[in-house]
Amino acid sequence: MPRYLVVQAPEDGVRLITLQRPEALNALNTELLAELAAELDSADRDPAIAVVVITGNRKAFAAGADIREMAERDLVGILNDPRVAHWQRIAAFSKPLIAAVNGFALGGGCELVMCADIVIAGEDARFGQPEINLGIIPGAGGTQRLLRAVGKPLAMQMVLTGESISARHAQQAGLVSEVSQPELTVERAMQIGAAIARKAPLAVRLAKEALLKAADTDLATGLRLERHAFTLLAGTADRAEGIRAFQEKRPAHFQGQ
Structure with missing residues (x-):
């Protein structure tokens, strides 16, 4: 049983995980x-x-790394930080990951948001990388993912000043896909998750892979990868079912085959 997470049973194919350290934001x-x-x-x-x-x-998605824990680490501890492996496993999650963000998403919290594929933010959400105020820089992908998400000028401003941005600003910059009323953020994220869960699982997985490759490869290579995935899906039972369902004007029943 996790100590710092509340994990709900899947509902309509969607699992909700709630971070649970309210005393430390x-x-x-x-x-x-x-x-x-x-x-x-x-x-x-x-x-x-x-x-x-x-x-x-409602107050915080995650307000950053645990500063007290960081202060206890010497150089050897930093070089052998077990959190590096945890972050790598989180980033490697192959199914769609949605972040429902209210309140503060700062430092590691913002970096966790950027590991998600879709971000739904409440109007009160704030996003930032304030590590510069501690004499350090983001260490869990913040400099790399932030620049890819919002572009060089805004990423530079956020990282070098440590200042946060609003949910609306984050949406305009491309960090957030949708802004919601704070009390509806999780509900909206679950709705989107349920809509994705009704799609063909193999197509969803390959679509995510292709989209992620677009961020770190050239167009020609990306198009080859896309075409390869498209060809693989052409021979699946789910493709045949999707076409039949469209022709018969009924919902498709995908089996992941």
């Missing part, structure tokens, strides 16, 4: 990250789970 300590990585590993293996939604509470 959901700061991401090593144990929480280990629990989250383990839960995502488990969800990746579970055929009943098609999508995972991660959220926090």
Whole structure:
């Protein structure tokens, strides 16, 4: 049983994971990250789970790393930081991952948001990388993913000043896909997750892979990968079912085959 997470049984193919360290604004300590990585590993293996939604509470999605824990580490501890492996496992999650964000998403919290494929933010959400204020820089992908998400000028401003941005600004910049009323953020994320869960599982997985490749490869290579995935899906039972369902004007019943 996780100590710092509340994990709900899948509903319509969607698992909801809630970060649960309210006394520390959901700061991401090593144990929480280990629990989250383990839960995502488990969800990746579970055929009943098609999508995972991660959220926090109304005050904070996650306000950053655990500063007290960081202060206790010397150089050797930093070089052998177990959190690196946890972050790698979280980023490697192969099914769609949705972040439902209210309140603060700062430092590691913002980096966790950027591991998600879709981000739904409440009007009150704030996103930032304030590590510069501690004499350090983001260490869980913040400099790399942020620049790819919002572009060089805004990423430079956020990382070098440590200032946060609003949900609306984050949406305009491309970090957030949709802004919601705070009380409806999780509900909206679950709705999107359920819609994805009704699609063909193989197509969803290959579509995610192709889209992620677009961020770190040239167009010609990306088009080859897309065509390869398209060809693989052409021979699946789900493709045949999708076409039949369209012709018969009924919902498709995909089996992941």
